[in-house]
Amino acid sequence: MSADAVTLDSNGKEPSYLNYKGKYSGIRGWIFSTDHKRIGILYMIGILTFFIAGAIFGFLMRLELISPGETIMSAQTYNRFFTLHGVIMIFLFIIPGIPAIFGNFFLPILIGAKDVAFPRLNLFSWYLYLTGGILALLSIVMPGGPADTGWTFYIPYSVRTDTNVIFSLSAAFVLGFSSILTGLNFVTTVHRLRAPGMTWFKMPLSVWSFYATAWVQVLATPIIGITLLLVAIERVLHVGIFDPSLGGDPVLYQHLFWIYSHPAVYIMILPAMGIVSEIIPVFARRTIFGYKFIAFSSIAIALFGSLVWAHHMFTAGMSDAGQFIFSLLTMIVAIPSAIKVFNWVATLYKGSIDLATPMLYTLAFIFLFTIGGLTGVMQGVISIDIQLHDTAFIVGHFHYVMFGGTGFVLFAALHYWMPKMFGKMYNRKLAKIAFWFVFVGFNFLYFPMLVMGWLGMPRRYYDYLPEFHPYHLTSTIGSWILITGLILMFYNLLKALKSGPIVTEKNIWGGETLEWQIDTPPIHENFKEIPLIEESPYQYKDNELPVEKEKTI
Amino acid sequence: MSINTQAPAEVHIHRDDIGARMGMWLFVFTELILFGGMFIIYSVYRYAHPADFHLAATELNTIIGTFNTIILLTSSLTMALSITAIQNNNRSLSLLFQFLTILLALFFMVNKYFEWMAKINHGLFPGSDELLSKSAGEILFFGLYYVMTGLHGVHVLIGMVLIAVMYRFTSRGIITHDNYVKLENTGLYWHLVDIIWIFLFPLFYLIT
Amino acid sequence: MENNNSHSQNSHSYGIYILVWLALIALTTVTVTVSGMDLRSLTVTVALVIASIKAYLVLIIFMHLRSEAKTFKVFVLVALLFLLVSFILLFADYSFQ
Numbered sequence: 091m092s093a094d095a096v097t098l099d100s101n102g103k104e105p106s107y108l109n110y111k112g113k114y115s116g117i118r119g120w121i122f123s124t125d126h127k128r129i130g131i132l133y134m135i136g137i138l139t140f141f142i143a144g145a146i147f148g149f150l151m152r153l154e155l156i157s158p159g160e161t162i163m164s165a166q167t168y169n170r171f172f173t174l175h176g177v178i179m180i181f182l183f184i185i186p187g188i189p190a191i192f193g194n195f196f197l198p199i200l201i202g203a204k205d206v207a208f209p210r211l212n213l214f215s216w217y218l219y220l221t222g223g224i225l226a227l228l229s230i231v232m233p234g235g236p237a238d239t240g241w242t243f244y245i246p247y248s249v250r251t252d253t254n255v256i257f258s259l260s261a262a263f264v265l266g267f268s269s270i271l272t273g274l275n276f277v278t279t280v281h282r283l284r285a286p287g288m289t290w291f292k293m294p295l296s297v298w299s300f301y302a303t304a305w306v307q308v309l310a311t312p313i314i315g316i317t318l319l320l321v322a323i324e325r326v327l328h329v330g331i332f333d334p335s336l337g338g339d340p341v342l343y344q345h346l347f348w349i350y351s352h353p354a355v356y357i358m359i360l361p362a363m364g365i366v367s368e369i370i371p372v373f374a375r376r377t378i379f380g381y382k383f384i385a386f387s388s389i390a391i392a393l394f395g396s397l398v399w400a401h402h403m404f405t406a407g408m409s410d411a412g413q414f415i416f417s418l419l420t421m422i423v424a425i426p427s428a429i430k431v432f433n434w435v436a437t438l439y440k441g442s443i444d445l446a447t448p449m450l451y452t453l454a455f456i457f458l459f460t461i462g463g464l465t466g467v468m469q470g471v472i473s474i475d476i477q478l479h480d481t482a483f484i485v486g487h488f489h490y491v492m493f494g495g496t497g498f499v500l501f502a503a504l505h506y507w508m509p510k511m512f513g514k515m516y517n518r519k520l521a522k523i524a525f526w527f528v529f530v531g532f533n534f535l536y537f538p539m540l541v542m543g544w545l546g547m548p549r550r551y552y553d554y555l556p557e558f559h560p561y562h563l564t565s566t567i568g569s570w571i572l573i574t575g576l577i578l579m580f581y582n583l584l585k586a587l588k589s590g591p592i593v594t595e596k597n598i599w600g601g602e603t604l605e606w607q608i609d610t611p612p613i614h615e616n617f618k619e620i621p622l623i624e625e626s627p628y629q630y631k632d633n634e635l636p637v638e639k640e641k642t643i
Numbered sequence: 644m645s646i647n648t649q650a651p652a653e654v655h656i657h658r659d660d661i662g663a664r665m666g667m668w669l670f671v672f673t674e675l676i677l678f679g680g681m682f683i684i685y686s687v688y689r690y691a692h693p694a695d696f697h698l699a700a701t702e703l704n705t706i707i708g709t710f711n712t713i714i715l716l717t718s719s720l721t722m723a724l725s726i727t728a729i730q731n732n733n734r735s736l737s738l739l740f741q742f743l744t745i746l747l748a749l750f751f752m753v754n755k756y757f758e759w760m761a762k763i764n765h766g767l768f769p770g771s772d773e774l775l776s777k778s779a780g781e782i783l784f785f786g787l788y789y790v791m792t793g794l795h796g797v798h799v800l801i802g803m804v805l806i807a808v809m810y811r812f813t814s815r816g817i818i819t820h821d822n823y824v825k826l827e828n829t830g831l832y833w834h835l836v837d838i839i840w841i842f843l844f845p846l847f848y849l850i851t
Numbered sequence: 852m853e854n855n856n857s858h859s860q861n862s863h864s865y866g867i868y869i870l871v872w873l874a875l876i877a878l879t880t881v882t883v884t885v886s887g888m889d890l891r892s893l894t895v896t897v898a899l900v901i902a903s904i905k906a907y908l909v910l911i912i913f914m915h916l917r918s919e920a921k922t923f924k925v926f927v928l929v930a931l932l933f934l935l936v937s938f939i940l941l942f943a944d945y946s947f948q
Contacts, residue, residue: 207662274669281922282662309933312673316680323790328770330779330786331684337779338786342687345944346680349937396933397940412944661920668923672930679934686938687945689895709883713876720872723913727865827915834914838906845898849886 104618106513106611124209127612129216130195131511136219137183137191138580144178145576147171152535152569155562158554168552169238170253174230176241177258181265182223184496185354188361189272189307190219192503193300195511197276199605200294202285202623204615207278215271222265229257240550242347243318245332245340249325256325259318266311266318269357273307276300285604287623294603294627295384299364302388306353306360310396314350317343341406348399356395358492359459360388362499363430366452369506370434372601373449374441377628380433387426394423404472405479413472420470427463431456446599447521451502454529458494462487465540480550483543489536501528504583509593513611516586524582527575534568603627660824667828671835674798678839681791685846688783695780700850702767703788704758708848711754712840718747719837722806722830732820734813741810741826744833748803755796759789788847795843798836805829871912878905 099105107127114122120132151171154161163171194212198205206212230236234254239247248255280301284293320331321343330336332343371378378384400408400416408416434456443449465487469475478484509515538561543549547558554562597606608616689696725740766773769789774782809829812818818826882901890897911917916924 204657207659208666211666270673274666274673277669278662278666281665282659305929308669308673309676309930312676313680313937316677320681320684320790329790330769330782331790336775336786337782339687339691342684345941346683349680349941397936400940400944408944409947411947415940415943664919665923665926668926672926675930676934679937683938683941687941690942690945705883705886709879712879716872716875716879719875719909719913720868723868724865727868831914834909837913838909841905841909842899842902845882845886845902846895849882849898850894 104609104613106609107614108512108611110614112614122213124205124213125614126194126198126205126209126212127511127616129212130191130193132216133186133190133194133219136216136223137186140178140182140223142580144175144183145573147175147178149569149573151175152566154552155554156566157562158556158559160553163552165552166238169240169550170236172550173237173240173258174226177226177237177262179492180241180354181262182219182226184358184492185269186219186265186272187358187496188365188500188503189276189300189303189357190215191500192365192507193272193276193303193361196507196605197279197297197300198283199608199612199616200297200603201280201283201288202604202617202621203279203283204617204620206275207282208275211271212275215268215275218264218268218271222261222268225257225261225264229254229261232257242351243321244347245321245338245343246334248321249333256322259322263315263318263322266315269307270311270315273304273311276304277308280304285621285623291382291385292623292626293385295367295378295381295388296361296364296603298385298388299360299367302392303357303360306357306392306395310350310353310357313346314354317346317350341403341408344403344406345400348402349396352399352402353392353396355488355492356391358496360391362455362496363427364388365499365503365506366434366455367430368601368603369448369452369502370437371628371630372506372599373444373446373452374438375444375600375630376437376441377630378433379436380429381626381628383429384433387429390426391423394419394426398423401470401475404475417470417472421467424463424467424470431460431463446505447518447525448502448506448599450522450525450529451498451505454525455495455498455502458490458498458532462490462492462494465490478543480548481543482539482547482549485549486536486539486543489539494532494536498528501525501579506599507605508583508586509598510605510610510612512587513593514586514590515593515598516582516590520578520582524575524578527571527578529575531568531570531572531575535565535572536568538562538565538568602629663824664827664831667831671831674832674835675838678791678794681787681794682842682846685787685791688780688787689846692778692780692783695778696784697850699777699781699784699788700847702762702765703848704761705848707754707758708844711751712844714747714751714754715837715840718744718751719834721747722833726823726826726830729813729818729820729823729826734819737826738810738813741806741813745803745806745810748799748806752796752799752803755792759792791843792847795836795839798839802829802833802836805832867912871908874908875905 097105097111099109105111107125110125112119112123112125120128123129150162151168154163154168154171194206232254234252237243237248237251237253237255237258239251239253239255239258243255243259280293280297320329323329324331324333324336324338328336330338332338332340334340367378367384370376398416398420400412401420404413404417445453465483469478469484469487505516505521539547542558542561545558547554547561593610596608596610598610599606604621605612607621721740721743725737725744728734728737728740762768767785768774769786774785806829809818809826812825878901882898885897885901886894910927916927
């Protein structure tokens with residue numbers, strides 16, 4: 091229990107974290123709050139807002155590409171747009187994404203804790219996120235205009251261009267710091283704050299994922315921190331580090347950039363995979379298949395994912411030996427991901443499938459991530475990659491894994507956990523309609539990229555040969571269908587928040603992890619008493635339907 | 644998952660020194676890797692330009708470098724001793740050692756300042772014509788020299804501020820023989836700054 | 852609740868720190884002396900070995916790693932391994948160019 095007395099509401103009940111009256115009230119009670127749940131929601135607002143901004147840039151890019159030649163913007167503007175789209179989506183949406191929103195909100199609850207290990211540091215992480223976001227926005231409006239280097243800031247152009255590279259680099263640096271501190275917080279939280287009886291192998295699988303992700307955040311992010319800092323120093327002070335005109339090696343920049351940015355994609359996907367491992371048992375009414383394999387595969391992905399970075403550089407001018415080694419390692423890293431997919435599918439077998447919206451997004455994830463992952467393995471083959479590098483195929487690949495993968499799970503998590511977080515329910519029919527628009531639109535948007543990339547369409551080009559026109563047209567129309575779906579989805583969720591039916595049940599889905607044993611929405615310190623854990627999670631008697639009335643604390 | 648409830652927890656302010664140190668160690672790793680990235684760059688360029696690096700290093704003053712190394716190692720000693728002192732409830736001794744640590748750090752920075760000034764007055768600074776007229780390897784050496792020792796110096800300054808804050812906490816009884824994890828964590832930071840210099844020193848000053 | 856205070860852990864006497872400091876000074880002297888000798892390709896190796904020994908002493912004595920729980924030691928190994936492996940793989944490219 092907290093050291094302060096908690097003011098009870100008019101029913102004599104302890105108020106939820108939404109109504110909790112701490113030291114500050116009103117908006118200050120939120121932006122100065124160290125409550126992990128409020129911080130999670132603050133992140134949610136920022137992250138989803140930036141997602142919409144990034145999506146708008148994507149939408150406009152697709153408008154430009156609907157026909158060859160200049161359509162609505164100049165080539166230079168197009169360069170700035172794809173840079174912004176990348177920087178926003180990667181650093182402000184996907185990398186913080188699931189850990190910052192759902193990790194913050196649910197990690198302490200899943201392990202039976204009252205908060206993370208360092209609540210004030212957690213708030214500071216959010217301030218850093220905000221600062222990074224502001225710096226990114228400043229890069230747009232300050233003289234010089236937004237950077238046109240691509241989100242990868244490759245040397246030498248990033249040192250030569252007159253655009254606002256420094257603002258973008260600073261934004262990425264600050265956001266990296268935010269990520270590091272969150273990772274540091276989560277590692278310590280998992281080690282120190284698990285409820286009594288919760289051994290490592292009694293932890294929910296999403297906790298394993300958050301833990302593995304946190305390690306990657308802590309170890310890999312500093313590399314890009316220093317690399318981007320050095321580019322900024324090179325730009326401003328003309329110190330020779332990477333600039334070839336000063337003796338530097340641009341390929342070395344690429345190495346250092348990707349030593350982080352490849353593990354970064356595992357920061358993106360691991361938490362999503364963890365949540366998939368939560369949702370599937372609930373909506374298949376089956377104990378997860380292969381718990382230990384899934385847990386260890388999270389660690390394996392974090393480990394091996396740190397060894398493959400130069401597969402982004404097969405055409406950059408590496409040695410043959412280097413290429414060979416990294417291609418080999420890339421093949422190996424696919425294995426733990428495949429292990430997860432097999433285990434999820436095995437869990438579905440003979441399950442009692444409930445196609446609620448969270449499950450729809452999750453099943454879609456398995457399909458889309460498989461396409462994305464397999465196209466990735468293709469790219470790991472050097473001879474193929476030499477043809478595909480810098481084509482639309484790559485763009486298709488990473489959207490399948492990042493958007494079809496992490497993005498879809500983020501949407502699944504929103505639909506899964508929103509009732510618990512806010513005590514409101516969305517319109518389930520509209521949610522499913524939105525899902526189908528999103529899913530169909532997604533595939534029309536990105537599958538043509540795989541085809542036209544294969545046929546030679548370069549990426550980051552705003553103009554193209556007429557033979558690619560049908561693909562671009564399909565893709566742009568797909569983007570409209572997708573955006574319709576996203577609008578429907580957000581409208582549905584926002585409407586629920588504002589005026590949806592109130593949910594007070596603790597366990598509307600029949601889940602077995604700790605968040606479904608506490609109040610909806612949770613009280614300030616999550617638990618009235620810290621639980622004593624005796625069993626591992628996912629103890630479903632196969633196909634048993636939820637019996638909420640018996641699940642009380 | 645079944646849950647048994649325990650008796651209501653007693654009212655206490657959550658304190659976890661092990662957790663606090665764990666968090667600090669993780670932060671120390673990030674700093675290690677931040678500098679590690681630069682050491683990686685150093686090794687790649689040294690591998691590519693061994694003779695140039697050798698030549699450029701002759702410009703550096705080994706005596707000042709050695710002196711600074713000893714200063715920093717001693718400051719690590721005083722930092723560690725300040726913790727032992729507070730563990731033994733000897734507040735004034737702890738304060739003395741903390742003060743000495745800051746003083747030694749200041750010596751280090753002053754030395755560094757003179758060192759840099761000497762080079763800058765010789766026209767050897769990033770972007771200078773003198774430097775740009777040299778070979779690629781030499782330009783890279785000096786670029787790395789300024790950035791790595793510069794960033795290290797920034798960390799020394801930050802460390803000085805941190806220790807000063809700890810000094811204040813100690814004199815005000817916030818850090819006591821019963822509660823000194825803040826001082827330990829500051830120590831961890833300071834020792835890391837020392838370790839970075841332990842590697843910087845031979846790689847820049849002793850490769851002639 | 853377990854004892855979270857580091858009260859009786861991690862306390863060394865003044866003496867051990869002074870001893871380690873003397874060892875560090877001695878090693879510094881060695882490394883400076885050795886650098887004056889012409890060792891060709893061994894120069895870097897020797898310098899790094901000595902620096903590593905110094906860093907090791909700082910880690911386990913000054914930073915109290917010796918008396919911390921096993922988890923901390925595993926953490927340090929993981930972090931160092933990450934750096935080492937990145938370094939080796941990078942040179943897998945550069946040493947063959």
